[in-house]
Amino acid sequence: MDKSMFQIVQQETLGENVGLFLVIMFSIFLVATLHTRFSRKSRCLPPGPWPWPIVGNLLMLGEHPHVTLTRWAEKYGPLMHLQLGSINTVVASSPTMAKEFLKTQDHVFQYRPSSFAFKILTKNLSMGVISGHALQHIRKICTNELFTFKRIQSFQPMRTKEIRETIKDIYKETNEGKAVDLTLKLSSMSTNHMTQMLFRKRYCGIGSDNEKTQWFKETIDAIHYWYGAFIISDYIPYLKWVTKLRGIDTSLQALRNQISNFVTKIMDEHRTTPSTPNSNIEDVPKDFVDVLFTMPQEDGIGHLTDDTIQGVIMDMLTAGIDTSTVTLEWVMAELLQHPDIMKCAQAELDNIVGTNRLVEESDIQNLPYLQAILKENYRIHPLGPFLIPHCSIEPSQVQGYNLPPNTRVLVNTWAMGRDPNTWEKPLQFDPNRFMQHHDIDVHGQHFELLPFGTGKRACPGRPLAVIFVQIVLARLLQSFDWSIPNMEQEPIDMSETFGLSLKKAKSLCVVAHPRLQAHFYD
Numbered sequence: 001m002d003k004s005m006f007q008i009v010q011q012e013t014l015g016e017n018v019g020l021f022l023v024i025m026f027s028i029f030l031v032a033t034l035h036t037r038f039s040r041k042s043r044c045l046p047p048g049p050w051p052w053p054i055v056g057n058l059l060m061l062g063e064h065p066h067v068t069l070t071r072w073a074e075k076y077g078p079l080m081h082l083q084l085g086s087i088n089t090v091v092a093s094s095p096t097m098a099k100e101f102l103k104t105q106d107h108v109f110q111y112r113p114s115s116f117a118f119k120i121l122t123k124n125l126s127m128g129v130i131s132g133h134a135l136q137h138i139r140k141i142c143t144n145e146l147f148t149f150k151r152i153q154s155f156q157p158m159r160t161k162e163i164r165e166t167i168k169d170i171y172k173e174t175n176e177g178k179a180v181d182l183t184l185k186l187s188s189m190s191t192n193h194m195t196q197m198l199f200r201k202r203y204c205g206i207g208s209d210n211e212k213t214q215w216f217k218e219t220i221d222a223i224h225y226w227y228g229a230f231i232i233s234d235y236i237p238y239l240k241w242v243t244k245l246r247g248i249d250t251s252l253q254a255l256r257n258q259i260s261n262f263v264t265k266i267m268d269e270h271r272t273t274p275s276t277p278n279s280n281i282e283d284v285p286k287d288f289v290d291v292l293f294t295m296p297q298e299d300g301i302g303h304l305t306d307d308t309i310q311g312v313i314m315d316m317l318t319a320g321i322d323t324s325t326v327t328l329e330w331v332m333a334e335l336l337q338h339p340d341i342m343k344c345a346q347a348e349l350d351n352i353v354g355t356n357r358l359v360e361e362s363d364i365q366n367l368p369y370l371q372a373i374l375k376e377n378y379r380i381h382p383l384g385p386f387l388i389p390h391c392s393i394e395p396s397q398v399q400g401y402n403l404p405p406n407t408r409v410l411v412n413t414w415a416m417g418r419d420p421n422t423w424e425k426p427l428q429f430d431p432n433r434f435m436q437h438h439d440i441d442v443h444g445q446h447f448e449l450l451p452f453g454t455g456k457r458a459c460p461g462r463p464l465a466v467i468f469v470q471i472v473l474a475r476l477l478q479s480f481d482w483s484i485p486n487m488e489q490e491p492i493d494m495s496e497t498f499g500l501s502l503k504k505a506k507s508l509c510v511v512a513h514p515r516l517q518a519h520f521y522d
């Protein structure tokens with residue numbers, strides 16, 4: 001059927017309009033692309049992959065951004081610029097660059113970028129949000145009060161008991177012929193260890209209420225999820241309405257209320273029944289909440305506010321549990337893959353401690369191979385691939401480049417641990433490298449190995465974490481030989497899940513074979 005004149009005119013006009021529209025859009029796109037791409041040079045920014053308009057390099061990062069950034073570092077060098085939406089980001093991928101940001105210019109890059117989720121969940125009270133004198137004050141309390149050698153020692157009986165319970169539990173399951181979900185056991189033990197130090201409560205295992213355990217674990221997991229979640233308005237702020245439309249703020253607020261009510265209840269309980277700080281009663285040391293109640297405010301007048309104490313408790317709950325679990329899970333997975341290394345560690349234990357008593361924290365200094373295994377694990381499986389992001393608040397200069405205010409800094413410790421310029425055969429799990437270079441420690445003095453960061457933002461829980469992880473590993477290796485069911489048919493899945501921390505994607509299910517006499521498992 002012939003088209004009417006009107007239809008033809010209408011179609012052609014429409015066609016013309018569409019054509020015009022596409023030409024305009026294409027021109028805008030071209031100008032935006034050229035502007036974004038060439039502005040890096042004119043602004044004197046470090047080299048990096050070309051960004052797209054609006055999203056920058058966001059969509060190029062893929063499912064495993066740490067792997068992508070490691071590949072890019074080979075092309076663009078150890079100081080690289082990315083445009084993540086509207087956020088200028090630099091990535092440091094060598095010890096020299098890490099030193100520049102975390103030592104030489106630590107004062108400039110000591111800040112933390114805040115995120116939509118972080119702001120709501122922490123009510124801006126977390127150490128990860130505060131800065132200046134307030135931060136210094138809290139960190140001083142951590143160093144001088146919470147994580148002192150004496151305080152950590154005061155919890156040694158509790159720690160020993162908690163580890164003993166876990167070993168006993170594994171022994172029981174082993175005797176029943178079961179494979180053990182080691183990830184779950186480690187997570188329960190780390191949770192109990194931390195919550196008892198914080199406020200004298202156990203949430204997992206014998207004597208705990210299943211419903212509460214479930215609630216506690218789910219709540220902490222949900223917080224971790226949101227801390228690591230990708231929220232588009234963190235990078236493209238004018239898309240905040242999308243975040244709100246998806247109801248993310250409502251979910252976060254509900255979660256915030258839950259955790260806030262929980263912490264308030266704990267604090268109220270402590271006000272009525274503080275722990276007995278009697279040094280003769282080793283089993284009842286003063287817990288962190290009680291210590292925090294006695295701490296002065298920044299100006300020395302009055303005590304810390306409830307809000308500040310809440311912030312610290314939240315930080316410890318979210319930073320103090322998963323971290324040890326993830327570390328221990330990776331190291332056990334590596335040892336299962338390298339039975340010869342596991343045997344060497346057990347030989348060292350048998351040699352130094354023997355099999356007629358249990359290894360103690362005081363033995364660790366005499367176990368260099370065990371320490372080397374942990375260093376090797378930190379090198380190849382850093383907890384967070386980029387530490388926790390740092391940022392500046394003022395314009396700065398690094399290596400002759402101009403960085404605008406609010407530049408985000410990612411220190412790619414994952415790339416640094418695998419850099420052939422620093423490490424021989426970097427992909428090989430070989431603790432012997434740290435037997436030869438035993439002077440390299442994990443305390444932030446050696447920029448090639450920074451499992452706890454360094455400088456003003458270094459992990460405040462390091463003294464506790466180091467002891468806990470060492471003694472748990474020592475006890476696991478002394479108590480059992482470990483293997484994987486069907487190892488030949490199904491090798492261990494070593495894949496990672498990207499998030500705030502790099503977790504093992506799959507739980508570690510293992511078979512344990514007791515090595516000691518039965519009474520050591522009571």
Ligand code: HEM
Nearest residue numbers: 128315319320323324383387388451452453457459461465
């Ligand atoms: C093996 C265990 C642990 C590892 C590998 C680890 C590692 C780290 C790393 C890499 C950072 C970031 C440093 C930076 O951005 O420069 C950090 C920060 C932090 N860690 Fe740990 N950590 C562990 C255990 C703990 C424990 C047990 C606690 C407390 C009980 C804790 C509390 C914190 C806090 C509060 C921060 C934030 C500090 C700030 O922003 O100023 N961590 N940790």
